[in-house]
Amino acid sequence: MRLRRIKAIAVKEGLQIVRDPRSLMIALLLPLMQMFMFGYGVSLDVQRIPLCVLDNEASQQSRDLIGRFAASRYFSLVRALGGQRDIAPRLDDGTCRIVLVIPSDFSRSLNDTGAGRLQALLDGTDSNTANIAANYAKAVVSAFSISLQLETVQRKGGVPQSLTPVDVEARVWFNEELESRNFIVPGIVALVMAIVGAQLTSLTIAREWERGTMELLISTPVQPMELMIGKLLPYFCVGLADAAICLALAVFWFDVPFRGTVATLFFTTSLFLLVVLSIGYIVSVSIRSQVGASQIALLLTMLPTTLLSGFAFPIDQMPALVQGVTFLVSARYYILILKAVFLKGSGLTALALPILCLALYALVLVVLAARAFRKTLD
Amino acid sequence: MADVVVEARGLSKRFGALTAVDRLDFTVRRGEIFGLVGPDGAGKTTTMRMLASVMLPDDGQIEIDGIDVLRHPERTKQHVSYMPQRFGLYEDLTVDENIRFYADLFEVPPQVWRSRADAMLTASDMTTFRARLAGQLSGGMKQKLGLICALVHTPGVLLLDEPTTGVDPVSRREFWEILYGLRGEGVAMVISTAYLDEAERCDRLALLHRGAMVHCDTPAGLKARMPGAMIEIMAADPRPLWEIVRTLPGVKEVLLVGTGVHAHVDDADRRLPEIEQAIGAAGVAASRIARVSPSIEDLFVALLELNGKRD
Ligand SMILES: Nc1ncnc2c1ncn2[C@@H]1O[C@H](COP(=O)(O)OP(=O)(O)OP(=O)(O)O)[C@@H](O)[C@H]1O
Ligand SMILES: [Mg+2]
Numbered sequence: 001m002r003l004r005r006i007k008a009i010a011v012k013e014g015l016q017i018v019r020d021p022r023s024l025m026i027a028l029l030l031p032l033m034q035m036f037m038f039g040y041g042v043s044l045d046v047q048r049i050p051l052c053v054l055d056n057e058a059s060q061q062s063r064d065l066i067g068r069f070a071a072s073r074y075f076s077l078v079r080a081l082g083g084q085r086d087i088a089p090r091l092d093d094g095t096c097r098i099v100l101v102i103p104s105d106f107s108r109s110l111n112d113t114g115a116g117r118l119q120a121l122l123d124g125t126d127s128n129t130a131n132i133a134a135n136y137a138k139a140v141v142s143a144f145s146i147s148l149q150l151e152t153v154q155r156k157g158g159v160p161q162s163l164t165p166v167d168v169e170a171r172v173w174f175n176e177e178l179e180s181r182n183f184i185v186p187g188i189v190a191l192v193m194a195i196v197g198a199q200l201t202s203l204t205i206a207r208e209w210e211r212g213t214m215e216l217l218i219s220t221p222v223q224p225m226e227l228m229i230g231k232l233l234p235y236f237c238v239g240l241a242d243a244a245i246c247l248a249l250a251v252f253w254f255d256v257p258f259r260g261t262v263a264t265l266f267f268t269t270s271l272f273l274l275v276v277l278s279i280g281y282i283v284s285v286s287i288r289s290q291v292g293a294s295q296i297a298l299l300l301t302m303l304p305t306t307l308l309s310g311f312a313f314p315i316d317q318m319p320a321l322v323q324g325v326t327f328l329v330s331a332r333y334y335i336l337i338l339k340a341v342f343l344k345g346s347g348l349t350a351l352a353l354p355i356l357c358l359a360l361y362a363l364v365l366v367v368l369a370a371r372a373f374r375k376t377l378d
Numbered sequence: 379m380a381d382v383v384v385e386a387r388g389l390s391k392r393f394g395a396l397t398a399v400d401r402l403d404f405t406v407r408r409g410e411i412f413g414l415v416g417p418d419g420a421g422k423t424t425t426m427r428m429l430a431s432v433m434l435p436d437d438g439q440i441e442i443d444g445i446d447v448l449r450h451p452e453r454t455k456q457h458v459s460y461m462p463q464r465f466g467l468y469e470d471l472t473v474d475e476n477i478r479f480y481a482d483l484f485e486v487p488p489q490v491w492r493s494r495a496d497a498m499l500t501a502s503d504m505t506t507f508r509a510r511l512a513g514q515l516s517g518g519m520k521q522k523l524g525l526i527c528a529l530v531h532t533p534g535v536l537l538l539d540e541p542t543t544g545v546d547p548v549s550r551r552e553f554w555e556i557l558y559g560l561r562g563e564g565v566a567m568v569i570s571t572a573y574l575d576e577a578e579r580c581d582r583l584a585l586l587h588r589g590a591m592v593h594c595d596t597p598a599g600l601k602a603r604m605p606g607a608m609i610e611i612m613a614a615d616p617r618p619l620w621e622i623v624r625t626l627p628g629v630k631e632v633l634l635v636g637t638g639v640h641a642h643v644d645d646a647d648r649r650l651p652e653i654e655q656a657i658g659a660a661g662v663a664a665s666r667i668a669r670v671s672p673s674i675e676d677l678f679v680a681l682l683e684l685n686g687k688r689d
Contacts, residue, residue: 008482012471019470216466219430220483221455375451377433 005222009230013204017234024238027200031192031242035249038188049133050096051075054087061107061148065118068144069100074136087121097123098133110148185256186338187311189246190331193269194301196242197276198283200235202297205284205373215377224373228366232277239273240266250342259345267348268341271358272334276301278365285372305331333358381407383535383566384429388438391424391589398424400589401438406535406566411557413580414570417678421589422570423463426539429568430460442535456484459533461524463540463570469513473504473523476512477530484531491530498526502552518549525556536560538569542576554579574677585678593681604672604680606630607646609653612638612666622660623653631679640670642680 017024051069055062070077078096081087087099101119110116120137122130208214217227247265251258280297287293306312308322309331315323326332333354340346348355384406391399399421406412414422427433429440431451440447442454467476474495481491499505502522507515512523521541528536542550554576557567561581569580577583578597585592585600593600613619616638623641624632628649631642643649646669657664672680 002485004482004485008479012468012475012479015475016468016470211469212462212464213466213468215427215432215462215464216460218432219455219458219460219462220480221452221485222483223452375432377427 001225005226006230010233013231014234027238031196031246034192035246039254047073048076050078051098052078052081052090052096053100054081055102056104057102057106059107062102065144068140072140091123182256185250185254186342187335189250190335191305192246193243194276194305194331197239197273198280198297198301200238201277201280202284202293203290204231206288206290206293209288210290218375225370228370235277243269256342258342260341264341264347268337271362274362275330275365278369281369282372304329309335311335330361383408385441389435390437392436397589402591404584406568408564408566409561411561411567411580413577413583415577415583416586420586423539426537430537457534459528460537461528461541465520467512472509472511474508477527480527481530486531494530518545521545536565536567540570587682604677606644608670608672608676609641609643609650610668610670611664613664618662622656626656631683640676
């Protein structure tokens with residue numbers, strides 16, 4: 001491997017990027033547009049869900065709980081129902097999307113056993129909203145139970161034995177405002193980076209074939225590895241610029257709290273970039289037309305990232321086989337890392353495992369990319 | 379022979395059912411210009427590509443500088459320069475940037491390639507275009523730039539696939555001046571061309587037809603092999619001429635060319651008046667009837683005929 005040849009290719013490729021202002025604009029504007037498109041399009045933020053309550057107990061504690069729902073901006077209390085038979089009509093005529101039913105023994109069992117039972121009835125026609133509403137309701141309830149326990153602890157001067165379910169607790173803990181956007185936006189960053197990264201390199205080899213420069217290039221002593229490194233380098237820089245745009249938008253426009261360090265963010269983003277740039281490069285090597293390569297690259301990055309990364313569909317709800325497949329989706333690790341860096345402020349040590357997976361992934365793909373290229377016309 | 383730089387034996391390439399190159403055998407020596415001539419689709423480009431080891435032959439062997447190219451395709455690339463038929467440089471890079479790119483790929487020391495590039499740019503009147511994008515050069519200048527890039531390292535073998543197609547006659551002459559200079563330096567050259575005058579400048583010529591080598595000789599040797607002579611008859615509508623002339627005695631072959639027909643006859647002095655007479659008798663218009671020196675195509679057709687390969 002010769003540094004001089006790598007540099008020559010990187011400089012040449014860089015000049016070509018700079019000399020083609022249109023594609024450079026696309027490379028920098030595309031992520032911007034996609035961030036907005038997905039940021040608003042996919043944002044699962046649901047606010048002011050109409051809520052009815054059926055309070056069968058009418059105690060201090062049940063009224064406290066209802067008060068919490070009413071105060072939350074995720075629900076708006078429409079009316080209190082008189083009895084069980086009012087529930088179905090209210091859901092049917094759309095007065096509310098969710099009915100909270102408080103049993104008559106709510107505070108008694110809460111005080112006796114430390115566990116109260118509630119029933120939430122949801123309008124399932126829009127299952128997405130229903131899901132979110134259910135999650136919000138759980139979150140409101142768990143916030144309520146935490147404060148209840150804290151009260152108990154303060155009163156008794158002890159330590160609470162059990163906390164609310166881990167899943168719900170985690171959401172409340174790391175995302176106090178219960179904003180689904182905070183979870184969605186890091187996923188969108190990963191999606192945009194995957195799409196844009198693979199697009200960037202998908203054209204680089206196909207272009208040489210289409211313009212007829214490849215025949216001369218492969219008649220020189222350049223080695224496939226040199227070609228790959230030289231070609232990825234300038235796109236890596238463009239990709240980092242894209243990442244900076246996406247991440248800045250996430251923080252300053254979408255107001256996702258950022259608790260980690262920029263260094264961790266860019267280190268892990270670099271790994272992910274290596275993966276997606278290599279995917280684009282491999283596609284570009286295999287498909288000799290620019291249009292074809294660009295489309296295949298889009299499919300290869302967008303589909304798994306949207307469907308199998310946990311971005312839109314929770315992985316733990318997938319069939320076991322599909323769950324296994326998600327381990328092969330690099331965005332899975334990156335999204336996990338991004339969420340942790342953003343919302344928890346996790347560092348390199350806390351994220352050692354997903355980072356290792358991502359690094360391994362990058363290594364394998366870079367090697368594949370280097371070997372994918374054959375210096376022959378047939 | 380120590381002098382042999384390129385040696386091809388039984389070189390073959392097939393694309394599906396089509397045999398593009400059919401068992402070629404030839405050698406090229408130091409300081410020799412070896413021409414590949416043949417009609418479109420004869421297999422010239424395919425042969426060049428295999429010599430440049432950008433395409434693998436299905437059969438046969440190639441040795442360059444004694445190195446088995448099939449076994450070590452990368453080893454010979456240091457010594458070989460290839461100029462593809464289609465312009466292969468970067469149109470969005472300047473003249474200088476293109477030269478530098480290839481100098482870097484071949485790891486030519488900076489002072490060496492700079493002085494070589496200076497000299498060649500000056501020789502081809504291109505110094506004022508150094509900062510111009512290659513895509514904005516004229517066809518002739520593009521080809522010259524291609525040659526300069528091919529020569530920025532010091533290749534032992536130069537492969538040129540129709541390098542002067544679309545280049546004006548003056549530039550073509552300059553082009554050949556450079557090639558003669560390289561011949562003096564001992565570079566072995568393989569060049570394919572569609573121009574007769576260029577074919578005649580080669581030291582030896584291989585005539586290809588459907589991938590096979592029909593003849594291989596010096597230009598003079600090839601001409602000597604062509605029996606008879608060529609008569610050109612010009613007319614606005616050559617079709618009826620062709621019908622008449624092909625039936626006349628002593629006419630071996632009549633070719634339609636753009637402005638008339640070329641008749642290959644056994645004896646020009648005897649057949650010329652006969653043809654004139656026959657055309658006059660038939661009342662077909664002809665603007666000119668004269669003996670001409672055979673074009674590459676005439677020579678080619680005649681030699682194929684001689685070989686009995688034409689169908
Ligand atoms: N990659 C390929 N796949 C299939 N067929 C091919 C390929 N390359 C060349 N051919 C066929 O092989 C034959 C020889 O082609 P080649 O390009 O070598 O001819 P050529 O002598 O260079 O012609 P030209 O004067 O048009 O450049 C032609 O019939 C061509 O169609
Ligand atoms: Mg050709």
